[in-house]
Amino acid sequence: MSNIRKFTRFSFGDLVATAGPTVIIIAVLCAAAYLAVDPAPPRQVLLATGQENSAYEEFGKQYAAALAKHDIKVTRQSSLGSQENLQLLNEGKVDIAFVQSGSTEEAEARRAGLVSLGSLFTEPVWLFMREPVAVTQLSDLKGKKINLGPEGTGVPKLLRKVLELNGVEPSDLTIGALENTPATVELLEGRIDALVFSSGPEAPLVQMLLQTPGIKLFDFSQAEAYARRLPFVSHVVLPRGIVDVGRDIPSQDYHLIAPTATLVARDDLHPALVDLFVQSASQIHGGTGWFQTQGQFPSARFTEIPVAREAQKFYKDGAPLLQRYMSFWMANLLDRMWVVVVALAALWIPLSKVVPPLYVWRIKSRVYRWYGQLRTVEQELDAATGKDRAQVCAAMLKRLDEIEAMVNRISIPLAFADALYGLRSHINFVRQRVRAAARDETAAAPAPAAVV
Incomplete structure (x- = not known):
């Protein structure tokens, strides 16, 4: 049974040995593509x-x-x-x-x-003032104390452009640069006349100031004109009663200019x-x-x-289609797998043409390498002359027996058995040649002299 197992239809071990390096190379390159690309x-x-x-x-x-x-x-x-x-x-x-x-x-x-x-979302420019301050146009802000906020915000740059359209220079105002929260405190305490900031209506400060008695929101009645002159702002309307319908807050529609948050x-x-x-x-x-x-x-x-x-x-x-039906990470994994598929296809197509010939060569090399041994026997036989030729032939026959014994132990798939049997017939062919040479040498040797 152990001898029968030597002859199988397929040699898995040889396939692994042949294709293994190729598979490893493909796996490494695909992993590199997956991580790098x-x-x-x-x-x-x-x-x-x-x-x-x-x-x-x-x-x-x-x-x-x-x-x-x-x-x-x-x-x-x-x-x-x-x-x-x-x-x-x-x-x-x-x-x-x-x-x-x-x-x-x-x-x-x-x-x-x-x-x-x-x-x-749109984030309107909110200009809140203390109630006694009489400002109906931005030009009325001249001489007032107004907080525009730190330079790190977008409001100072924006409001300077708006004031410039109204002929108001920064030197005409007393400008503060406090952050919104402390500036709100200053406004409520009466230490500044007005406060400007840009924010969405969801901001707690906006909600609070719109409902604070004594604080009035400035109405940009020329908002449409500002929107035409400044392409990055739009004209929006704060509807009457939007804050509190029951208390009618605010009590009128307010026109505002609004950049957009991105x-x-x-x-x-x-x-x-x-x-x-x-x-x-x-x-x-x-x-x-x-x-x-x-x-x-x-x-x-x-x-x-x-x-x-x-x-x-x-x-x-x-x-994305996959993210509509599965978790983010699973969808992302499947979406990224196309990188591996493309890399695998690009590598597997040429390498798949190399693996089968390498497999055949590996199997047949077990047989073909013994032909070198047979060629050596023939060369030694041709080189032997004279009285040593008979001894050489005897040694060659012994060597051929050893070669045949080792060949009989070769494990080879049945698909390649013809090569194995061909080798054995060639061993026998060389053996017959050696035996013929030995017979010729014996026949050519002189007969021993008769004893008188």
């Missing part, structure tokens, strides 16, 4: 938000909660606002941030390697994270609001920064 998304991302009690801060919490459901940690970094967020992005200190429209230009954003994930990322942010942030934005900002209708945001419009390819695809086709 499309690595797994990171489990942590840095998000720059805004000041305390701002809409940016509130929305940052919501994004952190949304991505936490997919086991991705969003580390929120507070800032002064839009301008500081842009600086953090340019310096590579954060991965993604809230940025106000008008804070940069398209060419500058391209040079810095920034992409937009879309506009999220989500901006570095262009090296992993595409899967871009998809996840845009999907979260759709859930967080997709509903109705004080200044928006259902489905108006998020949007690829209202941003001067180039929109990321993945975000554009989402706004056109919706969420």
Whole structure:
């Protein structure tokens, strides 16, 4: 039975020995392609938000909660606002941030390697004043104490452009640079006349100041004109009674100018994270609001920064197909597998043509190498002359017996048995040749002299 097992239809061991290095090479190259071409998304991302009690801060919490459901940690970094967020992005200190429209230009954003994930919501410019202050036009602010906020926010730059349209120079005002919360305290205490900041209506400070007695919101009655002169702002209306219908707060419609908040990322942010942030934005900002209708945001419009390819695809086709039916990580894994499939196909097609010939060569080499031994026997036989020829023939016959015994122990698949039997017949052929040479030598030897 042990001898029968030597002859099988297929040699698994030889296949492993032949194809093993090829399989290992393919596996290593596919793994390298999987990791280098499309690595797994990171489990942590840095998000720059805004000041305390701002809409940016509130929305940052919501994004952190949304991505936490997919086991991705969003580390929120507070800032002064839009301008500081842009600086953090340019310096590579954060991965993604809230940025106000008008804070940069398209060419500058391209040079810095920034992409937009879309506009999220309008954030009106809120100009709150103490009730005794009589301001009906922005030119009436001359000589007043007004807080524009730190330079790290987008408001000082924006309001300077608005004041310039009204013929008001910064030197005509006493300008403060406090953050929103301490500036609100100064306004309530009467130490400043007005407070300006830009934020979504969800911000706690906006909600509080709209309902605070003695504090009045400025009505930008020329808001449409500002929107035509400044392309990065739009004209929005705060409807009467939107804060509290029962108490009729506010008691009139207010016209406001509003830049748009956008989500901006570095262009090296992993595409899967871009998809996840845009999907979260759709859930967080997709509903109705004080200044928006259902489905108006998020949007690829209202941003001067180039929109990321993945975000554009989402706004056109919706969420990726796999992510609609399975978890983020499973969908991402399957989506990335095409890289391995392409690499595997590119490698397997040429290498598959090499493995079969190598397998055949490995099997037949067990037979063919013995032909060298037979050739050596024939060469020694041809070289033997004289009286040593008979001894050489005897040695050659013994050597051929040893070769045949070792050949009989060769394990070879049945498909190659013809080569084995051919070798054995050739051994016998050489043996017959050696025996013939030995007979010829014996016949040619002189007879011994007779003894008288």
